[in-house]
Amino acid sequence: MAVSQTNLAWATLLDIGPSEHGGALRLHDRLALALRTTIRDGRLTEGAAVPPSRALAEELGCSRWVVTEAYGQLIAEGFLSARVGSATRVSWSPDASPTRPRARHVPAQTAIRYDLAPGLPDLRAFPRRRWAEAVRAVTGSAVHYDLGLPDPAGHAELRTTVAQYLRRSRGADADTTSxxxxxxxxxxxxxxxxxxxARGITDLAMEHPGWRRLRDAATSTGLRVHPVPVDDDGLRVEDLVRTPARVVVVGAAHQFPTGTVLSPRRRARLVRWARETDGFVIEDDYDAEFRYDRHPVAVIQGMEPSRVFLLGSVSKTLSPALGLGWLVAPTAMAQALRSANPVAAAPPVLDQLALATFIERGWYDAHLRAARRRFRSRRDLLIRTLAAQIPQGRVAGTAAGLHVLLHLPDDTDTRGSVRAAAATGLRLTDLDDYRMHRSAERALVLGYGNISDTDIASAVALLREALSSPSTSGPPGTAQSGDDGL
Structure with a gap:
């Protein structure tokens, strides 16, 4: 039977060869040979599923018998394996040999059972049903021009919705154009x-300690980053003044990782600094939705919209997997933003419209109200458990956000404790991971967003064991690191 090579979906993998002439291999033998070759040279890897026999027969333009015969031959030879109710899969690897064990036999690292690392919301509580309903709604209602090339600044409907949300919930001065x-x-x-x-600014200041990812993002654009210390009132503006920076990134509502809130006096001083230096403030509205002792303070951007950029996202409220955030810029910087980011692309339009629908229908506010109740209760439970099991520790940070800071005695080897905990299935984070240099202060950053209430007691028990582990004894800093926060 002649087979056209131009209609093969698997043309990149299968070279079945010419039609049968003068004693050449029959078609099912040629198919078996082609499959065997692709497996031997690694193009079909171990565990990969081959197409169903009916589907491949249609692609080849042959009878299903040809494919099943070829598959049967390779199963007999050990190249394929088949189970009832499951796909036929590759069961051989070119590097398989008695002296070279397969990767799947190598013992895996200890699985993480309890996650006390910061940076994640409660992924178990993601509102799947309502998000799916929002996606279905916009997929059915989106007009044809919504499906064309997206506006790099984002869909106007989401921009308008976000502006309205920020005005009513964060006191921002925002509109669709900003x-x-x-x-x-x-x-x-x-x-x-x-x-x-592009405007000529070369130096930028950032809170210290702080997110390394943000430092790396700033330096990747060619800016020099200057660390500015944080104390109980937030960013030390008097130290900022002594740097050559004309721009500063600040988490005013809830600084990460110290958990402090920028005091009213320093907020006013920071705005005055921006005016005096012809500079700008980049406000990271991190964790602003989660304040448990009182209503969240409004954003600095509402005080001076011509000098403040406001950044936010749903990564800590819904999920980082959505990849949706916003930037509110001073009106005078709108053209500079477009010119400096000519190939910037907004997230997928249907996802944007789904978020707009999610907010407009009140589901986002309802989700946040439930999340605040859950996180407030979880934070209280964590603090009580820490006090009972680790009395030598001291919890710091405003009653807000998704993490606390656990200060420990000066002789604690926090790096060793992180390693010891990981060996038992507990993920921890050392405060030094967010510093640009080592510090004598010993502390752990404990996130409670992505752990269930019922697991907190067990997680803290493992933390207590890690802190008392013999492998963590000795002067702090003697443990291996190789990562000094730079």
Missing amino acids: VSVCAGVTDGLVRTCRALH
């Missing part, structure tokens, strides 16, 4: 730094 949709806070920061660099 809001851009981006993939998250880091993406928004990169766009902003590019625009500022």
Whole structure:
């Protein structure tokens, strides 16, 4: 039977060869040979599923018998394996030999059972049903021009919805024209730094300690980063004044990782600094939705919209997997942002419209109300458990956000404790991971967003064991690291 090679979906894998002439191999033998070759040279890897016999027969333009015969031959030879009710899969690897064990036999690292690392919301509580309903709604209602090339600044409907949300919930001065949709806070920061660099600004200040990812994002645009210390009142503006920076990134509502809130006096001083230096403030509205002792304070951007960029996202409220955030820019910087980011792309339009629908129908506010109740209760439970099991520790940070800071005695080897905990299935984070240099202060950053209430007691028990582990004894800093926060 002649087979056209132009209609094969698997043309890149299968070279079945010419039609049968003068004693050449029959078609099922040629198919078996082609499959065997692709497996031997690694193009079909171990565990990969081959097409169903009916589907491959249609592609080849042959009878299903040809494919089943070829598969049967390779199963007999050990190249394929088949189970009833499951796909036929490759069961051989070119590097399989008695002296070279397969990767799947190598013992895996200890699985993480309890996650006390910061940075994640409660992924178990993601509102799947309502998000799916929002996606279905916009998929059915989106007009044809919504499915064309997207606006790099984001869909106007989401920009308008975000502006309204920020005005009523965060006290921002925002409208459709000032809001851009981006993939998250880091993406928004990169766009902003590019625009500022194009304007001639070369130096930027950041809170210390702080997110390394944001430092890396800023330096990737060519800016020099200057660390500015944080104390109980937030960013030390008097130290900022002594740097050559004309731009500063600040988490005013809830600084990460110290958990402090920028005091009213320093907020006013920071705005005055921006005016005096002809500079800008980049406000990372991190964790602002989660304040448990009182209503969240409004954003600095509402005080001076001509000098403040406002960054936010749904990564800590819904899920980082959505990749949806926003950037509110001063009106005078709108053109500079576009010019400095000519190939910037907004997230997928249907996802943007789904978020707009999710907010407009009140589902986002309802989700946040439930999340605040859950996280407030979980934070209280964690603090009580820490006090009972680790009395030598001291919890710090405002009653807000998704993490606390656990200060420990000066002789604690926090790095060794992190390693010891990981060996038992507990993920921890050392405060030094967010510093640009080592510090004598010993502390752990404990996130409670992505752990269930019922697991907190067990997680803290493992933490207590890790802190008392013999492998963590000795002067702090003697443990291996190789990562000094730079």
